[in-house]
Amino acid sequence: MNVLIVHAHPEPRSFNRALLDTAVRTLGEQGHQVVVSDLYAMGFNPVAGPDDFSERRFPDALQYDREQKQASQRGSFVPDIQQEIDKLLACDLLILQFPLWWFSVPAILKGWIDRVFVNGLVYGAGGKRFDQGGLRGRRAMLSFTTGCFPAMMDSDGLLGERDVILWHLQHGVFGYSGLQVLPPFVGWAIQYSDEAQRAAYLDAYAQRLRGIEGDSPMPAHPLSDFGPDWRLRPEVASRTAGHRRAAAAPTTRPDL
Amino acid sequence: MNVLIVHAHPEPRSFNRALLDTAVRTLGEQGHQVVVSDLYAMGFNPVAGPDDFSERRFPDALQYDREQKQASQRGSFVPDIQQEIDKLLACDLLILQFPLWWFSVPAILKGWIDRVFVNGLVYGAGGKRFDQGGLRGRRAMLSFTTGCFPAMMDSDGLLGERDVILWHLQHGVFGYSGLQVLPPFVGWAIQYSDEAQRAAYLDAYAQRLRGIEGDSPMPAHPLSDFGPDWRLRPEVASRTAGHRRAAAAPTTRPDL
Numbered sequence: 325m326n327v328l329i330v331h332a333h334p335e336p337r338s339f340n341r342a343l344l345d346t347a348v349r350t351l352g353e354q355g356h357q358v359v360v361s362d363l364y365a366m367g368f369n370p371v372a373g374p375d376d377f378s379e380r381r382f383p384d385a386l387q388y389d390r391e392q393k394q395a396s397q398r399g400s401f402v403p404d405i406q407q408e409i410d411k412l413l414a415c416d417l418l419i420l421q422f423p424l425w426w427f428s429v430p431a432i433l434k435g436w437i438d439r440v441f442v443n444g445l446v447y448g449a450g451g452k453r454f455d456q457g458g459l460r461g462r463r464a465m466l467s468f469t470t471g472c473f474p475a476m477m478d479s480d481g482l483l484g485e486r487d488v489i490l491w492h493l494q495h496g497v498f499g500y501s502g503l504q505v506l507p508p509f510v511g512w513a514i515q516y517s518d519e520a521q522r523a524a525y526l527d528a529y530a531q532r533l534r535g536i537e538g539d540s541p542m543p544a545h546p547l548s549d550f551g552p553d554w555r556l557r558p559e560v561a562s563r564t565a566g567h568r569r570a571a572a573a574p575t576t577r578p579d580l
Numbered sequence: 581m582n583v584l585i586v587h588a589h590p591e592p593r594s595f596n597r598a599l600l601d602t603a604v605r606t607l608g609e610q611g612h613q614v615v616v617s618d619l620y621a622m623g624f625n626p627v628a629g630p631d632d633f634s635e636r637r638f639p640d641a642l643q644y645d646r647e648q649k650q651a652s653q654r655g656s657f658v659p660d661i662q663q664e665i666d667k668l669l670a671c672d673l674l675i676l677q678f679p680l681w682w683f684s685v686p687a688i689l690k691g692w693i694d695r696v697f698v699n700g701l702v703y704g705a706g707g708k709r710f711d712q713g714g715l716r717g718r719r720a721m722l723s724f725t726t727g728c729f730p731a732m733m734d735s736d737g738l739l740g741e742r743d744v745i746l747w748h749l750q751h752g753v754f755g756y757s758g759l760q761v762l763p764p765f766v767g768w769a770i771q772y773s774d775e776a777q778r779a780a781y782l783d784a785y786a787q788r789l790r791g792i793e794g795d796s797p798m799p800a801h802p803l804s805d806f807g808p809d810w811r812l813r814p815e816v817a818s819r820t821a822g823h824r825r826a827a828a829a830p831t832t833r834p835d836l
Contacts, residue, residue, distance in 0.1 A: 364629070370691070371626065373590045385593045386594075387591075387771075389771075425694050426690070426694060427752030431688070431694050435686075435690075437682050438682060454738075476810045481812075482710075482810045483751075483752070483756075484751055484752075488747050489747060491740055491744050492683035493683075495740055496745065497682050497683065554729065554737055555734065
């Protein structure tokens with residue numbers, strides 16, 4: 325497999341970095357090709373704006389997604405975006421490695437998504453989304469650390485259910501793009517962990533990655549489950565209780 | 581009221597800008613004091629990093645939240661952060677105005693949250709969170725535009741339920757900080773709307789804002805609903821079916 329790991333942590337000696345290093349080493353040992361985008365080290369610009377295109381279709385007022393569509397057709401993204409698009413389209417597996425900040429990815433990684441998951445290639449262009457998305461045939465996984473304990477992210481936990489917190493990333497970013505979503509790897513409450521626990525996490529992550537090719541993606545509805553009104557067809561909805569809980573249920577337990 | 585509006589759109593002629601202008605004018609007419617942080621116009625830096633502090637407690641390796649805690653005690657944030665903290669602490673109502681990009685805020689706004697919602701003042705420091713959060717007594721609202729239609733964000737819709745998509749912002753960022761969350765104002769499928777529809781949205785937003793002081797916040801569990809295991813106490817959980825659906829239900833319908 326070609327694996328792209330997008331890494332977003334400001335500190336080179338962080339535990340996130342140790343997880344990244346573990347992934348690079350382990351996946352390499354398995355014979356996979358690994359490419360890393362270390363966003364802080366690259367000084368990646370996360371702010372989507374008018375200078376993201378070498379030419380503009382609508383120069384008077386910026387319509388970002390429409391400019392993306394044109395740039396997808398004409399190859400007119402600026403180099404820092406095009407390079408990341410090339411990496412993304414070349415991968416079979418995408419891993420985002422980050423500390424969970426405010427229930428989501430750090431801004432530098434959100435900006436990588438805003439600028440690189442472009443209209444025309446990743447979605448749009450005549451209905452590319454979900455199982456028809458531009459990244460279909462590829463898989464993706466979140467790997468992150470938290471400041472909280474696993475019980476806090478159960479459905480009755482203080483912060484809310486893990487897959488509800490991650491819905492905007494797993495169903496939104498990944499699912500919408502056509503990526504099949506593998507259950508996340510979570511390093512819980514890292515600031516309260518000792519050396520032995522951190523070593524155990526690194527071991528668990530390596531073990532997980534050794535079998536990653538055989539991992540089953542989380543359940544997801546294909547577009548054909550939805551009617552022309554964009555709602556789940558009645559016969560599908562009747563077997564999907566609550567908030568698609570059938571889809572979320574298999575993976576609500578912590579990894580460790 | 582003192583109102584802080586944080587605005588994140590790269591185009592000064594955008595519909596988001598028209599919503600911002602409507603809010604500034606309407607709230608001003610009601611006698612409120614309005615402060616705007618226009619992040620793109622300010623060139624706001626969204627990338628949290630080691631240069632965010634004028635002195636470091638742990639200079640060897642960056643532990644961002646621990647440095648925030650110290651900076652909260654010593655007033656040692658760099659000026660661009662301190663200015664935003666001052667605006668945040670001075671407000672009675674916080675409005676985030678943005679286009680929904682990839683099921684969340686644009687990166688420049690995520691970075692405003694990462695850098696300004698600091699450990700020590702907004703949360704932490706002996707258990708500040710949720711109804712004990714550092715921003716308790718204040719209210720907050722999302723105001724955003726989408727590329728999708730309302731049915732797509734119902735519980736059986738293509739994208740998933742609106743308040744599940746927004747969970748990381750409304751329950752996560754706002755709720756965790758102690759902010760009471762007002763139902764969002766949503767401009768649906770703006771790229772498909774005509775002038776009349778846009779004018780109707782601006783009128784509806786103005787009308788909403790004229791009555792904003794009387795708006796009821798969305799239901800939220802106080803910390804006392806959770807036991808020492810960070811789970812909802814059994815007697816509370818039994819009346820909160822599914823994923824806190826009781827809390828989400830009153831606001832799942834579109835605004836217009």
